Amino acid sequence: MWVIGGGVIGSLFAAHLARVADVTLLCRRPEHAAAVSENGIRVSGRADFVARPRASTDPAGLTDAGLAIVATKANDVEPAAAQLEGRLGDGSVMTVQNGLGAEEVVRSHGAWPQLSAVTFMSGTKLADDHVEYVLDTPTWLAPYDGAPLDLAERTATLIVESGLKAEAMPDLEPARWSKLIFNATVNSVAALTGLPHDYHFAELDRPTDLGHLVRGLMDEGKQIARAAGISLREDPWEMNVLATQRGSRHYPSMLEDVEARRPTEVDFITGALVREAERCGVEAPLMTAVYRLVKGREASYQ
């Protein structure tokens, strides 16, 4: 099994799965691969162990992989999929990106059986060889483009055996869209305000409270989903209220990206919803506004 991309999600998968399978973590930076090869990956927080996956910057070994998990940021799926092309033999590919579109990018590089996944687990990368496991919420996976359900079920079982939470389902769209609407809203608002995902996001007392904007954005998201023929698995506003009540003050990745002046995933998350709204002929003025503002923020880096 190969995990491509050693961010928070990739590191959590690689470390856990290394306890039940032969895992190689494909890294971009040689010093990252060296640190993992030398020290393994330490997981702290929700779990506490050191795992010893292989680590490399060389994709050559992919030929023998049974499953490649693409765990890069959405912006980096294209180069990751290009590494698979001509290398991955009869293995399968699982994508686990935020937003929409990663599956299509991978498909354009090969005819492998594909799994589509969204993950709700979260953490913080403390070092190349140390990841803090913060939220032990599940990963949901489903077959993509005619892959057998059995593949999703077997993969979910393996993930569960490794110590993470996972569930296989025949159709990912209801879950994926619930998360997409949640993410598009929470990430964009956090990136623009500098607030972690905390109680402000659910406040509704005064007319200027942030909760009204959050709910307005999520209502637009729900209308877009309805127009796209998707029935949501969970209500994004309820997800938001629950998450803010947990009191974890989670720092969404888009906020971390703008603070570090890195490109964000906004085109794949908020932008994906704006494009879906246009495709379906639905008005989404608030979602469009926050999308443009985050794009403007990215433009200000230069």
Next chain:
Amino acid sequence: MRATIVGCGAVGSLFAANLAQLDDLEVWAFDLDREHVAAINEHGLRLSGAGEVVGKVQATTDPAELPPSDFGIVATKCMHTAAAIEATARAFADGAVCSVQNGVGNEEVLAEHVERVIRGTTFPAGRIIGPGHVQWDVKGDTTIGPFEPSPAAMADVERLADACTRAGMPTKAVEDARGPQWRKLIFNAATNPIGALTGLTHGRVVEDAGLRRLVSGLVDEGKAVAAMQGIELDADPEELIDHAARPDVAYDHKASMLQDVEARRPTEIDYLNGGVSRFGREQGVPTPLNDAVTALIKGLEASWAQT
């Protein structure tokens, strides 16, 4: 004749120092900055830049020292209006008080404490460069008129406009001063928060097609709220926004709200977009985009308390 400037920051100082040039006017200033006040009393209030002026102004941090005045000119940041007028109202028991502040809603606050209120909109700008010393960046006009619910007499409005004009601050007295106020409000509300949220200068906001559409969306809501009140704008904010984006005008200008955000100072959002939204609610005009940017800026301000 006596005038008291309430809040002697950059704009207040432009009025104070210029008005102090008149022989028939005694000028006082109320400000909480002790160093600034001491310097004004010791060396006079000095302007540099668009005009070189030194004005003999009697400044104080103690409102009890203020003598009765014919006119008050309030130039504090919007969030300090209530405290400033509450402290100084006694000096204006027989006078008229004019706001030259940003945004909308300031006159309403003044009217809670004084009887005769003048609505004002001013375009000159500057910045304090040291105690008692203000850089005068931009000359510009001022328009004033009676504040309808609690008006000063038109004769008093004209007397104040005449004094300002004679002092080198061209000022027009009009019956309905809402047009220029809402034109400035709509311009600022459509551009300031976009600069503040993105970090982009005015010119870069305007040349980004997506953001320019958002600016227009904000302008349209402001125009609808103004129209519902029967306010006729004295110029089209859209044209002014595009004009200001020219390289020879204000392409590189960082909106004052962006400067506030960068310095983590409280912004005037409640009186800009928050004002558009508030008047919109009163008039039954929906303002979803102004509501949204108000919530975002207030969220940004809240984030400073957390780190």
